[in-house]
Amino acid sequence: MEGTAAVNERKSERLLNLLIMLLVQRHFVAKDRIRSLLYPGSSRDAFEKMFERDKEELRSLGVPIEVGQMDAFFADEPGYRIRPDEFALPDIALEADEAAIIGLATKVWQHARLAEATTDVVRKLTALGVPVDVSALDIVQPRLSADEPSFDVFFEAVQERSAVEFDYVRSGQSEVTRRRLHPWGVARYAGRWYVVGHDLDRDAERLFRLSRVQGKARKVGPAGAYEVPPGTDVGEVARRLAPAPRLERAVVLARAGTGVPLRREASEITTAVVGPDDRTLWDRLVVTRSAIGLADELLGYGADVYVEEPAELRQELVERLSAVGGAA
Structure with missing residues (x-):
């Protein structure tokens, strides 16, 4: 008999596959296609029960699954999709939406076991000739690491x-x-x-x-x-x-059009300022937030951000980037 852990692992991967499948396609996905790719070998009754449970579980995590007609001119069987613009985090503090992504997106990109599930469903869709938009995955890709051993x-x-x-x-x-x-x-x-x-x-x-x-x-x-x-x-x-976090004020230059999460948190934004290079326009952002994890997030933006102050934060980024360059 299959163990509980194995059953739950398979369920987690199925939920992730469903999330990715509905997110990377630009149009509604027919239920029959979902069944053939993600629930192979299941009877129609079994599929209906699992699919309904899986949809509700994703919705309970804040995933907006949309139901619509496959053909605008015919009332045929409905299809399903997740619109990237609706799944993107709204203009509110990140903490309010953490519960919706912790259980899913972080595991996809930070853990190899479930990252395999992500590539698997995309590979299946591509093999069928289905156009997919993998850039949609950037919306839910968190700049968080889940590297705690436990x-x-x-x-x-x-x-x-x-x-x-x-x-x-x-x-x-x-x-x-x-x-x-x-x-x-x-x-x-x-x-x-x-x-x-x-x-x-x-x-x-x-x-x-x-x-x-x-x-x-x-x-x-x-x-x-x-x-x-x-x-x-x-x-x-x-x-x-949890104990109250220590706040830190940072002044950061960001290339125009980049650093959207930082812009949402910024208390001040000054556009068209002089930056470290002239390849693009730059904006100055003033952000006050928890000092924990700030350096990690800024490193994730690469050459699109430059820290003006505090000097300690800028020095930390320089040292970490130098260490990476030396290792390479």
């Missing part, structure tokens, strides 16, 4: 509703304690990954920073051991329980 364990436990046991060191302490948790979800806040859930030993809602987990976390007990309290917003819980 990330996968907690992510899978959330899906399976399994308890997790792990060793943990609290901030400012050296003592390692054993903790047991019913995880409700993982969230990114102020540049850090946290797991939120019900602490079995304290019998209370708790938050743990994944970077402070010692050794290897492990799932214990059966799947389906608990239910997440109705209406739980993991991102809100993380913001409420």
